[in-house]
Amino acid sequence: MILSIHSSRFAGLLLLGFILLLISVVPADKAAAQELSGEEQSGEVTVATASKDTAAYWITQLSHEHYLRREKASQKIKQLGPAVIPDLVTAMNQGDLEVLERSVAVISEFAISLEPADDGNAWITLKNMAENSVGRRALAAKAAMDEVAESRSERAEGLLVAAGLFIGDGDFSVAASQRLLPLVEVGDGWNGDVKVLRWLEWAGGIGHVRISGKAIQGGVLRNVARMPDLTAIAIVNSDAAVDDEVFSSLSDMERIESLDIRYVNLSEQQGEIISRLPLRTSLTLMGTNITSAAVEKIRSRLPGLEIQFRQGGFLGVSCYPEERECRVNMVYPNTAAADAGLMFRDIIIGAGENEISDFSTLQKTINKYQAGDEIEIRFLRGGKLLKAKVTLRRLEEN
Known part of the structure; x- marks a missing residue:
């Protein structure tokens, strides 16, 4: 009986001690969470009161021993905006992973959520x-x-x-030879919104661009020239005179593999600008009304460049x-x-009036005619001589 009483008292004391221990012990992460909650209530840092001092404080918390504190520091720094980028760069120099x-x-x-022009140099910082x-x-x-x-590409x-540009696979002419290309x-x-064309800088993986009609403007070409993988440009179909800026806007490009200008009237001054562009492979001038003398000047300035000078038919x-x-071997539709x-x-x-011996002589002959000119084509089919009157058209891509 006495032993039983003592055992009961001992068990009770053990139970009481265990309960006190549970009450006194709070997990470290829970304590950190309570600490952070208290700071939220006290309004220690807000966007409205952000300053260099608060940025510096939260940057020091990025390496705090508690995960929740590090997470909160990241969120607070994001709220302060891209003005904190220089401070972050300085902090990264300390070497803490x-x-x-x-x-x-x-x-x-910052670079993803903000407009490229307003990202506070976030992209440039990462690039540097x-x-x-x-x-x-460097890997990070x-x-x-x-x-x-x-x-940004997406x-x-x-x-x-949404602004009315076409992006996808389509017929594209390089030196009057058509291919299906992105x-x-x-x-x-x-829709005429030049500002949205800034996003062309992020249209990666596309090497060919065609600008036509009302879009043939200096502001359009300046943005086109920023496309990262651009190699070939076609400027086509303008009934109105175009500004010199249309061509001078391309002068900052490192290289242009091919430039096709079709049915756009060119002045002698614009021919001079074109002769100073970083052209590497081919230049096609078709239905531009540029003089032969101006074309020869381009040839002298760009030796080795393949230049096709055509009247436009x-x-x-x-x-x-x-x-x-x-x-x-091919008859193109709608021609x-x-x-x-x-x-x-x-x-x-x-x-x-010309005899045709091969494709090269046919091209040279047709190049002498303008769109709208009527000529006779003579051809053999199954050994029989046939003739057809044709009215030459403009080169149009589908």
């Missing part, structure tokens, strides 16, 4: 880090740049398409270039050749 990763994440968030740093710092910056570029496509087209469907066939006759009934494997032997 946690500070590095969180600082890069914050800068990346990637190019001028080594190790984890490059990874952030990839994320920002992907986000946003760019949506905004540009391209951007700024034409009559464009377009027949609409291609022939096997390796053959010693002009045997048709003079299609209207005339030319067919695959017809052999063209004459155009106008």
